[in-house]
Amino acid sequence: MVHQELLAIGRKAKQAARQLAFASTESKNNALLAMSEALLKNEQEILQANRFDVQAAEEKGIKKSLVNRLRLNLEGITQISKALQEVVALRDPVGEGEVWTRPNGLRIQQTRVPLGVVAMIYEARPNVTVDAAALCLKSGNAVILRGGSEALESNKILGRVIAEAAEESGLPSGCIQLITETNREWVQQLMRLNDYVDVIIPRGGAGLIQTVVQNATVPVIETGTGMCHAFVDRDADYEKAIPIVINAKTQNPGVCNALETLLVDEAIAEDFLRRMGQELQNHHVEIKGCPKTCAIMPYALPAAEEDWVAEHLDLILSVKVVANLGEALDHIYKYSTKHSETIITENYTRAQRFLREIDAAAVYVNASTRFTDGGRFGFGAEIGISTQKLHARGPMGLRELTTIKYVIYGDGQIV
Incomplete structure (x- = not known):
């Protein structure tokens, strides 16, 4: 009644x-x-x-x-x-x-x-x-x-x-x-x-x-649930990648277009994560990492299965080292909520593969997921982000x- x-x-x-x-x-x-x-x-x-x-x-x-x-x-x-x-x-x-x-x-x-x-x-x-x-x-x-x-x-x-x-x-x-x-x-x-x-x-x-x-x-x-990923490819420009990750994770961590999981190509993982880790620590970001991540970043906490599905909405970032773009795509396919995903790379072929194979409302190359917003897209206000x-x-x-x-x-x- x-x-x-x-x-x-x-x-x-x-x-x-x-x-x-x-x-x-x-x-x-x-x-x-x-x-x-x-x-x-x-x-x-x-x-x-x-x-x-x-x-x-x-x-x-x-x-x-x-x-x-x-x-x-x-x-x-x-x-x-x-x-x-x-x-x-x-x-x-x-x-x-x-x-x-x-x-x-x-x-x-x-x-x-x-x-x-x-x-x-x-x-x-x-x-x-x-x-x-x-x-x-x-x-x-x-x-x-x-x-x-x-x-x-x-x-x-x-x-x-x-x-x-x-x-x-x-x-x-x-x-x-x-x-x-x-x-x-x-x-x-x-x-x-x-x-x-x-x-x-x-x-x-x-x-x-x-x-x-x-x-x-x-x-x-x-609308809304945002398990957003960034994949840092082996051909990424660090001068772009580090600011993009910091912006996507720390500018406003409590919103659906904030970064929740960082995937890094193992070909550059040791060098990149050492540099990236210092910046994340400077911004007071807690890191939940896979075993390879924890070996490179000893201050990282071991990631559990729930960390790959968690919309942290906080200064917490899940980090995983992957073998290549293919493994990154598999990870995103498994855990994505189809909100916003980004690849950071100077390699045109891999960028195009990422854009073609990712099934999400917004897919980026060399830009922060924080742009998924009605105002930033030129729509004025928004009533929500449909996934x-x-x-x-x-x-x-x-x-x-x-x-x-x-x-x-x-x-x-x-x-």
């Missing part, structure tokens, strides 16, 4: 989506600008709520990297506000398409339309509340938000502020709704609310994503929050 309050949220979202589907770009942009301004006007209230969440998380002993993702400050709120303005500048995908005429005179138009009602189930990062709402509104979708309990107070304020601003700007009531009930039964019911929800997008750790994938009857776009193949793959921006329909113009044709 579905909770009546949840049913009411679903009905309201469905009605809002019906109106949003034909809202003008101007009206959507005006709402986004109002939301941006409202965040700045309410920044002290937002910070107060966030301090409560952070303190509670620290008292629970939540990992420091996750607490850092939860924390907001004035600069962070300004950045979230600015991100809304950047979405305003993005092209509205709704209505885009092409037209062609068939031999019998039928004129067929393929046009982009909103998905309808998008439900976001996500963890600690409060900025996702605003990013998801902004992208859904700009693409003509209503959104139901269900954030993690760790960010509940922050999300309550953020959700109320942006929903009120959007509705005061003329968008339909219910276009942004936040579920504040922390009972997990609500999540189970939301995942099966097929009459009102068109798609669910989970964003967070592997546990959350798999729970949604395994239990939802509503279609799911799987599946349908209906979207990689960073998901506005276009990925739409589908297509066909409009056919005839003049009495029956054959």
